[in-house]
Amino acid sequence: MDNTRERGYIEAIQNGDPAPYAFIVEEYQHMAYTIALRILGNAEDAEDVAQEGFIRAYQKINQFQFRSKFSTWLYTIVYRTAISKLKEGRLNIFSISDEVNEHYTLDSPQLEQLEVKEEQQFVKQAILRLPKPEALVITLFYLNENSLKEIQEITGLSSALIKIRLFRGRKKLERELRGLNENQNPG
Numbered sequence: 001m002d003n004t005r006e007r008g009y010i011e012a013i014q015n016g017d018p019a020p021y022a023f024i025v026e027e028y029q030h031m032a033y034t035i036a037l038r039i040l041g042n043a044e045d046a047e048d049v050a051q052e053g054f055i056r057a058y059q060k061i062n063q064f065q066f067r068s069k070f071s072t073w074l075y076t077i078v079y080r081t082a083i084s085k086l087k088e089g090r091l092n093i094f095s096i097s098d099e100v101n102e103h104y105t106l107d108s109p110q111l112e113q114l115e116v117k118e119e120q121q122f123v124k125q126a127i128l129r130l131p132k133p134e135a136l137v138i139t140l141f142y143l144n145e146n147s148l149k150e151i152q153e154i155t156g157l158s159s160a161l162i163k164i165r166l167f168r169g170r171k172k173l174e175r176e177l178r179g180l181n182e183n184q185n186p187g
Helices: 003-014 022-039 043-059 072-088 106-128 132-143 146-156 157-185
Strands: none
Touching: 003 106, 022 043, 022 072, 022 132, 043 072, 072 146, 106 132, 106 157, 132 146, 132 157, 146 157
């Protein structure tokens, strides 16, 4: 979503029109869920926390002042919600109404898309095997393409600690990918 359109949606929401929030949710739901999953390690709990994060963001949207990217602000809310729930050891239940179902027909361009999807799943599977702190920064930095500064804003971690986790995460990810590849393609 381009910044101008996103800003228009947010300003409309801040002025009392809730309808554009559906576009915001659609745009950011996958990464919000991914952040929660990396912290909590459980799909159902991650869905609950992502949903709660969107609810909290909506309730506080008038506090957003465009000093950072909206996604950074939103992901900070999701991150803090997940950490809070992890510390509490319990989760409030919210429903998620949208589920993503992807269907492929087997023509040539879609076969290429399927191969790319399989590679992405392979990498995501390896990331899930990483310790949660490394998995989160690897996901934010490489998959979501957040800058170090944005990751600092989202997590509250120092730049040095983020760099250490990225370094360690890359090394562990390399080993995981090698191990998964060997399991997929036995010699």
